[in-house]
Amino acid sequence: MPSPVEIPYRSFIVVDRSSNVPVYLQIANEFIKAIQRHALPPTTRLLGTRSLGQLLAVHRNTVVSAYDELAAQGWITILANKGTFVSAKLPILASPALQRHHYPSATGFAFKRSSLLDNPYEHRNYAYLFNDGTPDIRLTQIADLSRVYSSTMKRKSNRKKMDYYNHEGSEYFKTQLGDYLRLSRGLPIASSNILITRSTEMSLYIISEILLQPDDIVVVGEWGYFSANMIFQKNAARLKTVPVDEEGIDIAAVRKLCETQRVRMLYVNPQQHYPTTVTMSAKRRMELLQLAQTFGFAIVEDDYDQDFYYDKQPMLPLAAADQHGMVIYVGSFGKSLAPGFRTGFIVAPENIMLEMRKHLGIIDRQGDVLMEQALGEMIEDGVIYRHLKKSLKIYRERRDHMLAILKSEFNDCISVRKPAGGLACWLQFTSPVNLLQLSRNCAKSQLFLPKTILYQNKDMTALRLGFGHLDTQAMNESMAILRQHITALL
Template sequence: MPSPVEIPYRSFISFDRNSNTSVYLQISNAFISAIRRNILSPNTKLLGTRALSNLLGTHRNTIVSVYDELASQGWIDIKPNQGAFISPTMPQTADGSLLDITYANQTGFTFRKSALLDSPYERGNFQYSFNDGIPDVRLTQLDDLARIYSATLKRKSNRRKMDYHNQDGSPYFKEQLQGYLSLSRGLQISAANMLITRSVEMSLFIIAEVLLDPGDIVIVGALSYFSANMIFQKNGASIRTIPVDEEGIDVEALADICQKQKIRMVYVTPQQHYPTTVTLNVQRRMRLLQLAQEYHFAIVEDDHDYDFHYEKQPMLPLATLDTNGMVIYVGSFGKSLVPGFRTGFIVAPENIMLEMRKLLGIIDRQGDVLIEQALGEMIEEGVIHRHLKKSLKIYRERRDQMTRIIQQQFGEHMKITKPPGGLACWLEFKTPVNLLQLGKDAAKEQLFIPRNILYQNGQLTAIRLGFGHLTNEEMEDSFTILKMLMERQIKN
């Protein structure tokens, strides 16, 4: 039972001394409304009449009249030498129904609804699950995270940073991230070229708000990242697709479109194309930059899973080759850590960065200086490098394990593309299978297969299947279920 002193009476009691309705009835009605909305729950003790009259600035006799009125209607019980309490039973109307109010299930006004933003992440409680490629949080070095974050929180020098005046990201974190991006990606940039966001999706949202007008044409791969497409379309853009093969997006198909239509933006994931995991080759990268300069469209480069590579040093980003300001580079930092320690960033020329900072200042005014400070220290101390080195060894083993299972147990039904990096494989079916039905059947066997990893049309049946979050045992068990369900569906 809450203390009567803690009840926020002023938040639900107001009255007008000039009203034709007496003050005590106005207060009584306010109490009744609060009880019916469960702001005051049954058996809650109320303030004494003297204390409440002092709080509300009324005469004590007014509150006495209020309590008498509430008691006569059955809303409160007055117990001698104990006080006034909300009645455990609600009063009833003449027909015996309760005088009760529950929160409305629907609005009383109209609003726009968007099917574009329907989430594909319909997650339930399952023993096993597939996804499109996420890290395993169980591999995170939680001791390091806890030590650095706790020290950051306690450090007095950081307290002056905890205000609303640092909307452009922590200078210390930007300095460390600048060095990290220079060493890992060859990006020779300054702090003025960087914007710190909460995620890649927030970065794309900001870019879309700054660059896109309704009707603008955005080019993406025929298979592309669904969240990016949703963001661009929500902003009124018209999405056009170009083919994707083993060498990445077809830039000559892009050239054909450019000759016929005005293109505003091309969205690419050149390092690990989403969802097929292929890498855009050097010749196509150079041709893409040439087309951007010739036709004056922006390239938004999403460095999806850049930190996760297993065979050799990955190609440097398109942004490192761009000398004409055509590329906006988007990425995430700390993806191998627990979700709360991840952040996003944008790298772009200074003039457009000024507009992006304005928008960020509206949608994320305070930022997260503590997380940014901790991440900066993790870079400076080498924690990020050590953690990635350990986790990459495990992720490579899991990639190889998934490849072996698919080739050995599903070879006649599937073809797997073994990626050089990232956290997911691309599986194409040789045998006709109904993927949506497969997902429904899997759910009955405690295996969750989300809709966003399924790709099926008249020409293609495929799955983008993440391996990063699965141990070898979980992988074996999950594929045992999948194989059983596939064979059952094929026989029928």
Template structure:
């Protein structure tokens, strides 16, 4: 049995007097760590409270509290007239207690002791940089959000006694109040004909796609996507085991005749489409092609997964209604985001589909997000009911339209000789195509040297295409002007 004086306790215990954790808990936790990692072995007698307090330069009562904590957690036992001993199976040949370095005590294992599946498909495609200026793929400017008003709405709901009981709910079906208001909002703004039973509330568009893929796709199912499509959604489809088949995109959106030809040769399970503003090219699917797609889906039995990711952002004319508004055969699953003009924490995703599919989707949502956010949904429901969301959107649309017009004018003035583009009727990004081949990766690196970050996910380049999707919504007119100036300067450096 080891003597308590042999153990190098100072190598096990380091006390931080500035920490909010009580000193006795710091000591107890570090001793437990030393026991777990084998530096203090079973059967070791700990020092007496007086000598240990002198060694660690703490009050004796602190050590008493340490031993009481160790005893309460089942690490030690106190034997009358003998002392306090570490509990456990005693080695017949006890080893000398080793001193421990700080790294040995606090380092977490770098690798697992077991095997597991790894997926290169799900590698994070998003990049970050510390540049002052950044292009993105078209996200709102959170600086336009009235954070104080949003906070007051949330705080008011949190204080409301009638909401207190809701805080403990596990409600995978979501707030009926919010769903009722959201269904009314979608019916009025997007020509739908739905009720609460047709809506599932999710955290994001990606969660909506994930749940849909989990239920509707099986290994080797064929999913049609645009030849240029949203990379995150493609990752989800591939993770489900589906086979992705690209379809050409032109000035009217996805090539419906190409879809027809593929259907004649293959059994298609799903078509993923962003018809309002195709991602990434921003073109709108024509009304005629929308009807043709619905007819093809009815004939060949494939699902149309319609992603209306930026329906709220339109400037020049009334937006084209979604395919889901004209679906008579239950072939469309409609997904979108609500509150994109709000701060990120106040946004939510949704799925619209026939009731039988909704029942299955709620089962899956109950597994991955059983708690939900019932209080936030209450706030969002009130924002719809009281017209707050309409006022937010109206204000932000005016700003985004001004930014779009200025951004396009700057592109024309400074880069019109090098690229072609079209002023988008909606959305928060411009699709640009270079008139002559440019090494976009090298251009992005040169821009980064000049304090402008362009993520790889915005770059589209192969032998027949050199293009970029440039978001303008998050940039003030001054920031946009300076960003485009850096882009031009970096381009001229490369030429």
């Protein structure tokens, strides 16, 4: 057992005078770490308060306060006329180490690893970048958002809501959202048919937890949304792909699959198929609903870009025509707003909604009552509609500008479909190009092409280029770099 004067206190106690943590607590916390690391084993006698204060260049009363805190927590025992000791009640463990502690670089236990859930998103600090189609937060009406959110926080009637929050969601917001969805998407729903989530991905996760068992078959488009596919496979589901053409997913292929195997779920984006942007035809929509009823599989309809439509009114969702409870409708609200003001939602029959609320209560019990209150007021006051109207005009101009550049500068090597909505264009190369090499070459010119927008197999080479986040100058410069490096590879 070392003498109190032999313990190298200054090797493991460092006082930070600039910290907001009181000095006595800093000293107490360092002692606790040393005891937990077994550097100070039970019954070790500690230096007196005056001597330790001199050693650490702090007032004796500071050390007294630190020792009192340690004693109160049970780490040390202070014996009158005898001294201060590390508590004898603590377990004796081997491998003492007095050197300053560094957080371990790896766990001391085994755990399950998943390459399937590796983050597909990439971020680079380049001058220019393309993405798969995101809004421009610079268009957000910050003044309106700040006003509504600030008034919501100050309102006395909301204080009780902040003290207790029902994880099933704000009834006020669900009522307003229900009105919004009835008017904009023709969904004949009540607030009891709505579940508020943090994002589309959380919605899909909850649905998968309820519907999918290992080896269940989930049908997706041949090209599909990577995050959704990851979530389904996380539940050990087997993905079966079907072709996607100008009218959406191939219903004949779905029927053929159903005739030979039991399909549990079909995931689809009928308004704007991800990534190709095609809209499913009315005929195929009706055929898909009939097929689901015949074979008993669930349709998960992800309406991720419904708010961004330019040339005509969008077709109503599948869920609006569903009379047999076969469709679970997933969407996001406030996508055109700043990221912190966006939320996800699920629309489904009440019986499955009961199970969904149970799962939401586990992973997101508290929710965000203030945000939901603010969003509800923005719907009721018409702020959302005004903001969408302004932003849609700008996004339509950006879409048309990108299409004009593609037609004039890329017409010899790329074919493009004019998207009726959404924030991205689908570009198909007329001749194969190594897209990974293209991405590396563009990076040298400060243009970032993430892997999530690159699509290539033996039959097709394509890009999903988002235009929503680019103003005219950034788009011109980005497209010029892209053209330069495509030309070099052809």
